[in-house]
Amino acid sequence: MTKRTSTVSCDLTISLDGYAAGHNQSEQRPFGDDGGDGWGSELHAWYENKEENRAEIDRMTRAKAYIMGRNMFGPVRGEWDRPWTGWWGDNPPYHGPVFVLTHFPRDPQPMDGGTTFYFVTDGIESAFRQARAAAGDDGAISIHGGATTVNQYLAAGLITEIRLHYVPLTLGAGTRLFDGVPPLKLEQVSSRAATGVTHVTYRVLS
Amino acid sequence: MTKRTSTVSCDLTISLDGYAAGHNQSEQRPFGDDGGDGWGSELHAWYENKEENRAEIDRMTRAKAYIMGRNMFGPVRGEWDRPWTGWWGDNPPYHGPVFVLTHFPRDPQPMDGGTTFYFVTDGIESAFRQARAAAGDDGAISIHGGATTVNQYLAAGLITEIRLHYVPLTLGAGTRLFDGVPPLKLEQVSSRAATGVTHVTYRVLS
Structure with missing residues (x-):
């Protein structure tokens, strides 16, 4: 019997x-500075092409538990001194537990449709243990972003699968995937072209 | 009639x-430090898979003129104080003029099969003018590498098409494509998966 390893x-x-x-x-610019030319929306334009990219979009929200950085959750910095329940409206697409990394405690935030945001103040390993407990041994976990959070989990060796969506532009500055991550050996599992985007999935070997 | 622009x-x-x-x-390590784990050869392993990657390999040497950096031409630094005629044997795959950027003058080096290496000491624009004169107005020019040379031509706005071959590993250090290049808008022209590599071609829009 082969050992089953759940996907992270x-x-x-x-x-x-x-x-x-x-x-x-910021709240007005959730993807950060774009030099005024709107690359933030360009970066994510392929999401709008829902039919062609159905498989990749659906796969993003098929985990049993999610972890995300505070910047991905929202623009509030410091104390939680104003109401904020994420970018995704009353019924976020997660339909399960989402562990938000933050330095500032906050009570869990239940949403419609089964999503609950939990706020984790004691580090990435703690968030991972809580996500694993919630997902169960066989349940997939999604390190949902942004790049700073993903880099921390890559450096910790906790991610087993990297899914990238390459879009045709360069930015020259910002939050960069793989910064501070030791060199990785990967296996290309799948690669698919769609209009204006290339979807590639890699398994982490070491 | 649409204006025809030759590909760079x-x-x-x-x-x-x-x-x-x-x-x-170095001569022993043409792709540089690999931390002893051989990524230099891993980076280029897909070349060995000649049948599956025939189209991409053939396309690399279909230009009418080539430009490359001195480090791509060879490991000799400073004066040309030892014989060196490139990494490619007596009959290089270019079969045409190759302009090598260097600070040290050297006479042209003819090779078998129609390749001649010309050594250009007065900068990238001069090399480009010479390549354009050799290729003719309709002839394709290949900025053949390495990344430092490509970055200079990208920054100068002279490249019209970027062909990338993404291989499944990360390095963490080295010569990085797009370093020092202002942000680019591109169009994804083609994208194709092969074993252990994804080939993507982009047109430079601005």
Whole structure:
């Protein structure tokens, strides 16, 4: 019998120079500075092409538990001094537990449709243990972003599958995937072209 | 009648973190430091798979004129104080003029099969003018590498087509594509998966 290992994936849309978002994110600019030319929306334009990219979009929200950085959850910095329940409306697409990394405690935030945001203040390993407990031994975990959070989990050796969506632009600055991550050997599991995007999935070998 | 613009392409095999070669290249290690684990050959393993990658390999040497950096031409630094005629044997695959960027003058080096290496000491624009004169107005030019040379031509706005071969590893250090290049808008022209490599071609829009 082969040992079954549950997937711990990350899923990032990146520019050809490896950036997942710009600097200086805000509520008005959730993907950060774009030099005024709107690359934030360009970076994510392929999401709008829902029919052609159905498989990749659906796969993003098929985990049993999610972990995300505070910047991906929202633009609030410091204390939780204003209401904020994420970018995704009343019924987020996760339909399960989402562990948000933050330095500032907050009570769990239940949403419609089964999503609950839990706020984890004691580090990435703690968030991972809580996600694993919630997902069960066989349940997939998604390290949902952004790149800074993904890089921390890659460096910790906890990610087993990297899903990238390469879009045709370069940014020159921002939050870069693989920064600070020791060299990785990977296996290309799948690669598929769609309009204006190439979807590639890699298994982490070492 | 649409205006015909001849292609100025670059063609690079890169790691997922965007490196085309390591530091400290030498005759024994033409792709530079590999931390002793042989990624230099891993980076280029797909070349060995000639049947599956025939189209991409053939396309690399279909230009009318080529430009390459001195480090791509060979490991000799400083004056040309020892014989060196490239990495490719007596009959290189170019079969045409190859302009090598260097600070040290040297007479042209004719090879078998129609390849001649010309050594250009007065900069990238001069090399480009010479390549254009050799290729003719309709002839394709290949900015053949390495990444440092490609970055200079990208920054100068002279490249019209970027061909990348993404291989499943990260390096963490080395010569990085797009370093120092202002942000680019591109169009994904084609994208194709082969075993252990994804071939993607982009047109430079601005």
